Amino acid sequence: MEVSKIESVQSDELLKDLMPKKFGIQGRLWLALLLVVIAIGAFAYYRQLRNGLIVTDMRDFTSWGIYISNFVFFVAISLVGSLVSAILKLTNADWRTPLVRISEITAVAAITFAALIIIVDMGRPERFWHLFVYGRIQSPILWDVIVISTYFVISVLLLYIPLLPDIAICRDTTPDSSKWKKRFYTVLALNWRGNKKQYDVIHKCINILAVLVIPLALGIHTVTSWLFATTYRAGWDSSNFGPYFVAGAFQAGCAGVIAVMYVLRNHYKLQKYITELHFNNMGKLLVLLSLIYLYFNINEYLVPGYKMKTVDGEHLHEMFSGRYAPLFWSVQIFGMILPIIVLLFRKGRKPVPMLIVAILVVVGAWFKRFLIVVPTQLHPFIPIEGVPESWHRYIPTWEEWAITSASLAGALLIITLFVRLFPIIPIWETKEEKMKINVIDTTKQAV
Amino acid sequence: MDENQNNTRRKFLKAGAFAGLAIAGSVGAFEVLSQDDNKKKSDTVKLLSPDGKIVEVDSSEINPQIPEFFVSDHNVREGVPGKKFVMVIDLSRCRNAGKCKTACSKMHYLPEDRSYIKINKMQDSEKASPYWMPTPCFHCDNPPCVKVCPVGATFKLTDGVVGIDNDRCIGCRFCMVACPYSARVFNWSKDEFQLNVEEFKDIKQHAACSTHALGTVEKCDFCPSKTGHDELPDCVVACPNGVFYFGDEVEDVVSNGEETVRLSQLLKDKSGYRYLEDLGTKPRVYYLPPVDRQFPFEEVKPES
Numbered sequence: 142m143e144v145s146k147i148e149s150v151q152s153d154e155l156l157k158d159l160m161p162k163k164f165g166i167q168g169r170l171w172l173a174l175l176l177v178v179i180a181i182g183a184f185a186y187y188r189q190l191r192n193g194l195i196v197t198d199m200r201d202f203t204s205w206g207i208y209i210s211n212f213v214f215f216v217a218i219s220l221v222g223s224l225v226s227a228i229l230k231l232t233n234a235d236w237r238t239p240l241v242r243i244s245e246i247t248a249v250a251a252i253t254f255a256a257l258i259i260i261v262d263m264g265r266p267e268r269f270w271h272l273f274v275y276g277r278i279q280s281p282i283l284w285d286v287i288v289i290s291t292y293f294v295i296s297v298l299l300l301y302i303p304l305l306p307d308i309a310i311c312r313d314t315t316p317d318s319s320k321w322k323k324r325f326y327t328v329l330a331l332n333w334r335g336n337k338k339q340y341d342v343i344h345k346c347i348n349i350l351a352v353l354v355i356p357l358a359l360g361i362h363t364v365t366s367w368l369f370a371t372t373y374r375a376g377w378d379s380s381n382f383g384p385y386f387v388a389g390a391f392q393a394g395c396a397g398v399i400a401v402m403y404v405l406r407n408h409y410k411l412q413k414y415i416t417e418l419h420f421n422n423m424g425k426l427l428v429l430l431s432l433i434y435l436y437f438n439i440n441e442y443l444v445p446g447y448k449m450k451t452v453d454g455e456h457l458h459e460m461f462s463g464r465y466a467p468l469f470w471s472v473q474i475f476g477m478i479l480p481i482i483v484l485l486f487r488k489g490r491k492p493v494p495m496l497i498v499a500i501l502v503v504v505g506a507w508f509k510r511f512l513i514v515v516p517t518q519l520h521p522f523i524p525i526e527g528v529p530e531s532w533h534r535y536i537p538t539w540e541e542w543a544i545t546s547a548s549l550a551g552a553l554l555i556i557t558l559f560v561r562l563f564p565i566i567p568i569w570e571t572k573e574e575k576m577k578i579n580v581i582d583t584t585k586q587a588v
Numbered sequence: 589m590d591e592n593q594n595n596t597r598r599k600f601l602k603a604g605a606f607a608g609l610a611i612a613g614s615v616g617a618f619e620v621l622s623q624d625d626n627k628k629k630s631d632t633v634k635l636l637s638p639d640g641k642i643v644e645v646d647s648s649e650i651n652p653q654i655p656e657f658f659v660s661d662h663n664v665r666e667g668v669p670g671k672k673f674v675m676v677i678d679l680s681r682c683r684n685a686g687k688c689k690t691a692c693s694k695m696h697y698l699p700e701d702r703s704y705i706k707i708n709k710m711q712d713s714e715k716a717s718p719y720w721m722p723t724p725c726f727h728c729d730n731p732p733c734v735k736v737c738p739v740g741a742t743f744k745l746t747d748g749v750v751g752i753d754n755d756r757c758i759g760c761r762f763c764m765v766a767c768p769y770s771a772r773v774f775n776w777s778k779d780e781f782q783l784n785v786e787e788f789k790d791i792k793q794h795a796a797c798s799t800h801a802l803g804t805v806e807k808c809d810f811c812p813s814k815t816g817h818d819e820l821p822d823c824v825v826a827c828p829n830g831v832f833y834f835g836d837e838v839e840d841v842v843s844n845g846e847e848t849v850r851l852s853q854l855l856k857d858k859s860g861y862r863y864l865e866d867l868g869t870k871p872r873v874y875y876l877p878p879v880d881r882q883f884p885f886e887e888v889k890p891e892s
Binding site: 192195201202205264270277280371373374483506518523525526527 | 621706707708709710721723731735736737738739740741756757758759760761762764765766768770771772773774775776777778801802803805864865
């Protein structure tokens with residue numbers, strides 16, 4: 142009796158706090174900004190389709206540019222879905238509840254644009270279907286197609302299935318007057334009635350998906366690293382590449398979610414749900430992941446750097462003290478070492494320093510992928526000779542930047558629209574958690 | 589028919605400018621967009637008609653791709669039966685005259701400054717004298733490019749040649765990063781590799797000649813139109829110094845146009861080697877070391 146009353150009072154409060162809200166002036170400006178960036182990118186892509194990849198600065202030697210490094214970045218970010226909704230779940234980290242949906246929509250948005258940006262990179266995008274008709278399973282690209290599409294489906298399910306009870310709440314609280322909105326939620330809620338049997342099914346589904354998604358997450362990024370590691374090139378020809386990529390991905394994804402959760406918390410006044418404890422815990426997680434990534438970086442650069450084999454040596458010289466040295470050291474220091482130092486202190490794990498660190502890590506992660514993809518290609522076994530001077534370097538054109546920015550804006554747009562339509566913090570799971578705590582409290586009192 | 593196509597194409601492009609993103613969704617749109625655009629209206633070209641008259645035609649009416657009747661029914665996925673082509677490059681004879689490159693450009697209708705062969709200045713160690721090394725595609729027997737192609741657009745032919753199907757290539761460029769020898773080139777732009785329309789009447793029958801399709805990869809193909817008729821590839825014939833030997837491993841014979849020698853004997857006598865043998869790609873192109881040079885090394889660029 143007592144418990145149910147508490148529950149209803151809490152529910153009203155939960156609904157008030159957590160139901161999706163209309164965009165304010167800030168929200169609209171943000172939306173407009175994203176749309177403008179996307180429109181510019183779309184125009185740049187139109188030019189690319191019309192004139193060919195000549196509008197980029199990629200040429201015969203640097204034949205993979207920022208489209209590919211951006212692809213690797215997106216795949217990296219998408220790994221966070223499995224980190225929060227699977228790894229933390231299976232390790233019984235209950236504090237993760239308010240962060241699950243944030244990380245899952247981040248993952249879905251990222252993996253969607255990873256797939257799109259790879260099509261943008263193709264010289265003949267209209268022949269994409271050749272992959273399905275003439276696909277050769279011997280090619281790592283096919284492995285990537287298979288594992289990314291599987292990961293996409295599992296990630297969408299991991300987002301959607303736990304969303305069902307909340308969609309039902311949206312359906313039931315939407316007044317009949319707004320017709321299309323009601324229909325939208327009704328269709329998506331899949332006739333959710335909230336009885337015990339349905340909850341049992343949902344819990345079972347989430348458990349199965351959580352187990353499934355972990356090998357897939359490792360798979361997508363390992364296979365992505367093999368796109369490079371299966372070649373002979375200096376800097377790519379490494380057996381360390383799989384775990385190196387996976388470690389970097391968890392670090393980047395974790396930082397990405399910290400940034401998103403900070404913005405949502407401040408904009409929607411969610412301080413009651415996303416507390417300083419969450420920042421503290423995510424900070425600890427990020428420092429651990431950064432340390433693991435640091436370990437793999439040492440492996441990746443120290444070992445070949447010790448030997449300095451001819452072409453490897455040229456490549457590493459360029460990174461350590463040559464053309465790419467400023468970028469290389471900025472990325473290593475600001476994207477990895479500084480975050481580790483800041484986050485080791487309790488004060489560094491407060492929301493504001495965490496936001497700054499998270500942004501540093503995400504930006505660093507983007508440029509880190511650039512450093513993995515591009516400089517290697519400028520050091521082939523046979524030195525670049527007898528080609529126009531501009532082919533000796535790679536400076537992305539405005540079209541490439543516009544398309545890349547548009548893809549980033551597109552991913553943010555997916556997150557933004559999702560937050561507009563659905564509760565970003567799971568209402569029913571929060572309720573379940575609270576009830577658990579209440580029951581424990583009442584039992585304690587009774588004792 | 590062409591005129592018609594052009595009109596619809598023009599209309600389409602106009603609509604496309606407004607439709608913007610909507611175009612991106614349509615598969616047909618990609619096909620149209622990636623084909624050749626209209627030429628300037630005013631250009632006219634003189635042509636020899638089939639009945640021997642010279643006619644003047646608007647250049648926009650000429651489809652600058654190899655017309656079907658010039659192309660034989662050669663299957664691009666099969667090689668010349670019974671052959672295993674092999675090339676030997678004698679580094680002691682190369683002085684970077686650049687004739688192989690010019691001949692290659694001409695043979696494959698490439699712009700003058702581009703060819704499938706590169707001539708690189710190599711220096712094995714600081715104290716060794718530098719030398720010139722021409723590098724065509726090595727047509728490896730364990731080809732990294734063929735391994736990684738996701739759609740089978742590049743493949744090994746029965747005669748040892750690594751071929752490309754430009755109608756299947758999706759332009760992912762994985763083969764380009766996989767090739768340790770940077771042998772592959774890409775059609776980045778529409779104009780770059782445009783066939784020279786002036787030479788239309790001189791066009792050679794060349795079954796496997798790349799049509800330079802936008803957004804696809806191409807490279808040295810060992811000139812199948814020549815080798816299929818027991819002739820030497822153009823680079824071999826064009827070289828004034830007899831650097832290139834070309835022949836058949838099955839017959840154990842190679843020729844540089846002037847002398848014809850036993851392949852096995854040549855490699856044995858002159859210590860033939862393959863570049864970066866330790867990668868295990870098993871190239872079909874051998875090099876003879878730059879010893880007893882015919883020319884001192886000079887930093888001369890070929891006159892062009």
